[in-house]
């Protein structure tokens with residue numbers, strides 16, 4: 082193993098020349114110089130030690146020179162090879178350049194030129210080695226970063242899933258609470274017990290018949306469960322009144338869609354539901370409340386809930402009408418008001434599914 086300074090390997094079968102190079106490079110250049118006289122021993126030494134520059138006499142014997150250069154490059158792709166040639170012509174120069182030889186020298190050897198070439202070669206070798214080291218460390222850092230990125234992405238994905246789960250749990254808890262509240266409001270009036278539940282069943286059947294998608298059906302179902310929530314603001318005496326309501330009492334009743342929407346407004350996840358609650362008493366011909374909307378200005382979901390709500394009210398006992406209407410009478414009543422109170426398309430859908438209720 083060579084110890085100090087820069088290391089040069091001579092592979093040359095001409096002993097006199099090796100002696101000459103060795104002396105000059107050591108004395109004049111201050112290099113550590115090792116020498117071998119055959120391809121095999123040269124390769125062996127090169128493989129087991131570290132050299133900055135290799136000087137090769139190419140015509141060691143026939144094709145061996147080319148093989149040697151290929152092997153040296155295989156062991157160290159950055160190795161600096163100076164080829165010493167007896168004969169130099171353009172064709173040979175082209176060939177050695179193709180093999181990756183750094184420089185070519187020939188007889189008579191200009192020692193200053195050789196020392197200059199070795200020095201330049203060493204600089205180049207150091208540069209190439211530094212570049213390779215940097216590229217390697219860059220590659221490793223990239224790989225580490227990539228691993229960290231994958232880990233981070235996984236953590237973000239898990240956190241997002243956890244958040245989505247938490248959000249859904251929270252949403253479900255809210256929904257359960259509001260549903261209980263809505264059921265309690267239904268139960269305040271003995272005659273409307275399960276009213277919201279039934280309206281939901283009818284409305285979903287109508288909406289499904291009209292070809293609405295799963296998301297719309299879910300929003301309509303939730304809106305039905307909560308549609309009369311605003312009756313919390315209507316006095317018990319009005320809800321349970323058996324005689325006709327006064328104008329002032331009607332005034333209170335007409336506020337329940339707005340009160341319901343206002344109660345639900347802070348719950349942003351109920352966005353689609355809130356507007357349906359607000360519009361569920363609007364009439365197709367504009368004679369409803371609270372905003373006197375008409376036709377297509379009323380959300381389709383609200384037009385559906387309105388028909389389901391009216392049908393359910395007719396089919397149940399109410400404080401003002403102890404005996405429910407028969408299915409036929411309720412259907413006739415709805416049909417009579419098609420195009421007036423009710424959207425004709427929704428009425429048609431109800432007629433198609435009414436026998437499944």
Ligand SMILES: [Fe+2]
Pocket residue numbers: 308309337361362
């Ligand atoms: Fe209502």
Ligand SMILES: [Fe+2]
Pocket residue numbers: 276280308309390
């Ligand atoms: Fe209702």
